[in-house]
Amino acid sequence: MQDILKIIQERHSVRAPFNPERPITRQDLRQILEAGRWAPTAHNMQNFEIIVVDDKKVLEEIGNIKSTVSDIFIQENYQQLSFSEEELLHKKVGILGTMFPLSWRTPGVKPIAEEGRSRSFPVCPTLLIVLYDPSKRAPASEGDFLGIISLGCMMENLWLEANSLHIDFHIVSSLGSGPVEKEVKRVLAVPENLKIAFTVRLGYVAAEPQRTLRVRRDIKDFSHHNRFGNKIID
Numbered sequence: 116m117q118d119i120l121k122i123i124q125e126r127h128s129v130r131a132p133f134n135p136e137r138p139i140t141r142q143d144l145r146q147i148l149e150a151g152r153w154a155p156t157a158h159n160m161q162n163f164e165i166i167v168v169d170d171k172k173v174l175e176e177i178g179n180i181k182s183t184v185s186d187i188f189i190q191e192n193y194q195q196l197s198f199s200e201e202e203l204l205h206k207k208v209g210i211l212g213t214m215f216p217l218s219w220r221t222p223g224v225k226p227i228a229e230e231g232r233s234r235s236f237p238v239c240p241t242l243l244i245v246l247y248d249p250s251k252r253a254p255a256s257e258g259d260f261l262g263i264i265s266l267g268c269m270m271e272n273l274w275l276e277a278n279s280l281h282i283d284f285h286i287v288s289s290l291g292s293g294p295v296e297k298e299v300k301r302v303l304a305v306p307e308n309l310k311i312a313f314t315v316r317l318g319y320v321a322a323e324p325q326r327t328l329r330v331r332r333d334i335k336d337f338s339h340h341n342r343f344g345n346k347i348i349d
């Protein structure tokens with residue numbers, strides 16, 4: 116049994132390709148879903164459904180669906196990127212711009228032919244497609260705000276459990292909107308009333324990935340004592 120804080124601190128995103136020949140065992144999958152099952156949800160609505168995709172043909176079909184990076188992504192992405200590890204260490208929030216092709220991290224720059232604007236995600240043996248029903252909201256929760264927080268709680272449970280089993284985990288948001296979502300829903304025969312909340316790539320990295328710098332604000336940067344602005348003295 117690992118210490119829970121250690122599991123939380125070591126949980127991380129793995130964006131590299133996974134070994135397509137190393138599937139997640141049934142037992143591990145069950146354990147990950149069990150962790151999701153016990154997530155707290157507003158009003159105990161349990162407002163999610165999860166499709167486990169491990170059929171190679173279906174994975175390929177989903178993998179072939181191309182999404183396009185929008186101008187709004189490029190604009191908003193640019194605003195929170197850092198362009199060196201020093202800058203990221205100083206800012207303590209956001210991610211490194213070098214993760215993206217030049218034209219995706221620079222507003223106004225036209226993509227060079229090979230990078231284009233289309234994106235697909237790296238291979239993996241298992242995908243979890245997490246769905247929710249926006250009409251099943253917790254009482255009086257405007258914009259289903261509480262339901263969406265609940266999905267986040269569920270996501271974290273899946274993630275911590277997977278990482279504690281040494282299974283790599285990558286959230287992919289790009290399948291959850293526009294024509295891409297429609298196409299994924301068609302491939303998986305998802306009922307009309309359900310929306311894709313997020314997708315998870317699960318697996319084991321194919322090759323040792325490059326180290327990625329992970330930063331966080333210090334506790335004193337976001338905590339306040341009794342009233343906003345009063346610093347907690349360490």
Ligand SMILES: Cc1cc2nc3c(=O)[nH]c(=O)nc-3n(C[C@H](O)[C@H](O)[C@H](O)COP(=O)(O)O)c2cc1C
Nearest residue numbers: 126127128129130209210285286287288289313329
């Ligand atoms: C709601 C949500 C959506 C995310 N969407 C993506 C995504 O589409 N692609 C991606 O590579 N990472 C995605 N991430 C991962 C975050 O970028 C990542 O958690 C953050 O940069 C901190 O890095 P860490 O997970 O390694 O600690 C998402 C995370 C959350 C919570």
